[in-house]
Amino acid sequence: MQGLTVKGLDCVRGDRLVFAGVALAVNPGRALLLSGPNGSGKSSLLRIVAGLLPPAAGTLAWEGEDIAADAEAHRRRIAYIGHADPVKPGLTVCENLEFWARLYGLDPEIEPALYQFGIEQLADLPARYLSAGQRRRLTLARLAVGQNSPWRPPLWLLDEPATGLDPGAVAMLANSILAHLANEGVAVIASHGGRLDDALSGHADRLGLPDAAP
Amino acid sequence: MLHRFANPNRFSRLAATMLPWVATGTVILFVVGLYFALFASPADYQQGESVRIMYVHVPAAWVALACYTFIALMSGVSLIWKHPLADIAARSAAPLGAGFTVIVLATGSLWGKPTWGTWWVWDARLTSVLVLLFLYLGHISLTHAFDNPARGAKAAAILALVGFVNIPIIKFSVDWWNTLHQPASLTRLDGPAIDPSMLTPLLLMGVAFSLYFVTMLLVRMRADLAASKARALRLRAAE
Amino acid sequence: MNGLVLLIRRDLKLAYRGGTDAAMAVVFFILAATLFPFGVGPDPDILPRIGGGVIWVVALLAAMLSLERMFSADYEDGSLEQFVLSPLPMVLVALAKIIAHWLTTGVLLLVAAPVLAVFYNLPGSAFVPLIVSMLLGTPTLSLIGAIGAALTLGARRSGVLISLLVLPLYIPVLIFGALVVDGALAGREFGGLLMVLGGFLLLALAAAPWATAAALRQAIE
Numbered sequence: 296m297q298g299l300t301v302k303g304l305d306c307v308r309g310d311r312l313v314f315a316g317v318a319l320a321v322n323p324g325r326a327l328l329l330s331g332p333n334g335s336g337k338s339s340l341l342r343i344v345a346g347l348l349p350p351a352a353g354t355l356a357w358e359g360e361d362i363a364a365d366a367e368a369h370r371r372r373i374a375y376i377g378h379a380d381p382v383k384p385g386l387t388v389c390e391n392l393e394f395w396a397r398l399y400g401l402d403p404e405i406e407p408a409l410y411q412f413g414i415e416q417l418a419d420l421p422a423r424y425l426s427a428g429q430r431r432r433l434t435l436a437r438l439a440v441g442q443n444s445p446w447r448p449p450l451w452l453l454d455e456p457a458t459g460l461d462p463g464a465v466a467m468l469a470n471s472i473l474a475h476l477a478n479e480g481v482a483v484i485a486s487h488g489g490r491l492d493d494a495l496s497g498h499a500d501r502l503g504l505p506d507a508a509p
Numbered sequence: 510m511l512h513r514f515a516n517p518n519r520f521s522r523l524a525a526t527m528l529p530w531v532a533t534g535t536v537i538l539f540v541v542g543l544y545f546a547l548f549a550s551p552a553d554y555q556q557g558e559s560v561r562i563m564y565v566h567v568p569a570a571w572v573a574l575a576c577y578t579f580i581a582l583m584s585g586v587s588l589i590w591k592h593p594l595a596d597i598a599a600r601s602a603a604p605l606g607a608g609f610t611v612i613v614l615a616t617g618s619l620w621g622k623p624t625w626g627t628w629w630v631w632d633a634r635l636t637s638v639l640v641l642l643f644l645y646l647g648h649i650s651l652t653h654a655f656d657n658p659a660r661g662a663k664a665a666a667i668l669a670l671v672g673f674v675n676i677p678i679i680k681f682s683v684d685w686w687n688t689l690h691q692p693a694s695l696t697r698l699d700g701p702a703i704d705p706s707m708l709t710p711l712l713l714m715g716v717a718f719s720l721y722f723v724t725m726l727l728v729r730m731r732a733d734l735a736a737s738k739a740r741a742l743r744l745r746a747a748e
Numbered sequence: 749m750n751g752l753v754l755l756i757r758r759d760l761k762l763a764y765r766g767g768t769d770a771a772m773a774v775v776f777f778i779l780a781a782t783l784f785p786f787g788v789g790p791d792p793d794i795l796p797r798i799g800g801g802v803i804w805v806v807a808l809l810a811a812m813l814s815l816e817r818m819f820s821a822d823y824e825d826g827s828l829e830q831f832v833l834s835p836l837p838m839v840l841v842a843l844a845k846i847i848a849h850w851l852t853t854g855v856l857l858l859v860a861a862p863v864l865a866v867f868y869n870l871p872g873s874a875f876v877p878l879i880v881s882m883l884l885g886t887p888t889l890s891l892i893g894a895i896g897a898a899l900t901l902g903a904r905r906s907g908v909l910i911s912l913l914v915l916p917l918y919i920p921v922l923i924f925g926a927l928v929v930d931g932a933l934a935g936r937e938f939g940g941l942l943m944v945l946g947g948f949l950l951l952a953l954a955a956a957p958w959a960t961a962a963a964l965r966q967a968i969e
Contacts, residue, residue, distance in 0.1 A: 347909040379826030398834045643916035654903035663966040664899045
C-alpha cells in the first residue's frame, strides 16, 4: 500500500524559494489533486516528481524505494503530460500518436486510444488542421495507449490536463483517469478546479500549495 | 535556503580580508615591474625600444589563457558539484579575460607594426587568440541571454568546457605551425631562452598582472554576491 | 537503436513535408555564392582561385542558418521534455537530431556544390576534392552546431547568439576544407588535409552528442 511518497521537498528557481517542506503520499488507486495560485509551484512539483527538475532538498520514493537510486527505472514508470502539446503539425494524428507510442516502447496499437478520446475520425488528418482542444485530446490520448498491455506506466503526472477541453472531452479524460486508478495506478494532477476535480472527487485527495513562501 | 548562502558568506568575509593585501601587492609589483620594464632593462639589439611592449603583451597573454582555464575549471566544478560560487567565479572572470585578450591583441598589433611591418597577419597564433576573444564574448552573452540566471550559468559552463579545446591550440600554435610569431621563450625543456635582464621585468609584470586579475576577480565576485543578496532582500521586503 | 532510427525518420518526414523550409538552406547557399562574382568581378582567373574558399564559407553560413530550428520546435511544443522522459538516452536523441540535420542540410549542400564549382570555373580536377572535403566537413558543422543550438534554446536573440558561439568553432573546418580545394588546384598532395578533416569529424563525434545532451537537459529544467 505505498505508491508515491515525498518528504521535505524544497524547490528553488533562480534566487526564489518556490516552496519548502512539501510532503505528500499517494496510495495505489488514488489521485492527488494539487491546487494553489499561479507561481505556487504546482508545475515545479510535478516536474520534480517526473525527474525533469532537480529538487533543492527532500526525498522522493516509489514503493518505498528512493527514486534517485535508479533514474531510468523511474522514467519507465511515469507518464507526464505538461502544458504544451507535443504534436507535430506536419504529421497526421495517427503518426503523431504512433511516434510517441513507439518511442516509449508501448504497444503501437493506437486505435482504441483514439476512440477513447473521440478523435478516431481525425486519424489521417495532418495535425495542423486540429483545433486547440483537439490537439489537447491527441496529447492526452497517449495516456490511453497500451492500456491493456501488461506493461504500462503506473504513475501519471498531469499538469492542468483539462485546459482547453470541452465538457465532453473532460468526461473522457476523467474516465481514462478512473480506469487508471481502478488498475491500481497513481495520478498526481495539477488542477484549477472544475469538472475534472468533481468527477474524481471520490478517488482523490487534495493538496493546496501556499502562495510563494516568504 | 541557508545552506545555499552559507559558503558564499564565508567566501565574502575571506575576500574582504584578502582584498587590501592583494590590492597593495598589485600596486607595488606594477610600480617595480614597470620600473624594470621601462628603465632598468636593455633595448633589444634588433627590435630597439619596441621590445618593451613585450612586458605588457606577454603577461596579458598568460593571464588571458589562465583566466579561460580557470573558467573551464569552475565550469566543471559547477556542473559536477553544482556549487553556486563556481558559477559566480566563472561569470565574474569572463569579462576580465575578454579585457586581457583585447590587450593581447592590441599590444600585439602595436608590436607587429614595427617588427613585422604589419598590424595583423592571419597566422595560427593570432587567429586562435582572436577565437579566444570570441569565446569570451560568447560566454558573456550566453550568461546574460536568459531570464533565469541559473540557465545562463549552466549554458555558459557547457560552452566554456567545449571551447577549452582552443587553449592547447593557442599554446602550441607557434610550435605546430611555421608562423611569424616567435615560439615560446620561457617554457622550454632546455631552460628559458631569454636574458635575465629581460626575464626579471617579464616575471615581475607577470606576477603583477596575475595579482591584478585576482584583485579584480575578488571585487567582482563580492559585487555579484552583494547584488544577489540585495535582490533577495528587496523581494522579501515586498512580500 | 530503434528509437534513434524512429526519431531520424520522424525528422526527415517533417522536413520533407515542410518542403520549402528545408530547401531554404540550399537556396541561400547558391544565392550567397552568386553574389561574390558581382563583388569581386567575373574575372575567370580570380574566380577559380577564390572559389574553394567562397563555397566553403557560404556552406558554413548556410549550415548555420538552419541551426536555430534544430531543437526549437521540439523545445516549444514540449517534445523535448518527453524525449528526456523516454527510454531513449539523451545522447542518442542528440545524435538523431544531428544526423537528421545533416541529412536535410549537409547532404543538400553536397549536391548543390558542383553547381557552384561550375559557376566558379573550378577545373574538373578540383570537383572530387571539393565534394570529399565537404563530405567530411559538413557533418562536423552539424555536430558543433547542435551544441550551439541546444545552448541557446529559450535565449533572447538566439539567432545572433548561435552565430557568435558556433562560427569561431567552425574556423578549423573552414581552414582545412578550403586548403583541400586549394591544394587540388595547385596540384599539391591533399590526402593529409582530408585526414585532418576526418580527425575533426571524429573529435566532434566523440564530444558533441554529449555536450548537446547536457545542454538539452539543462534547457528543460
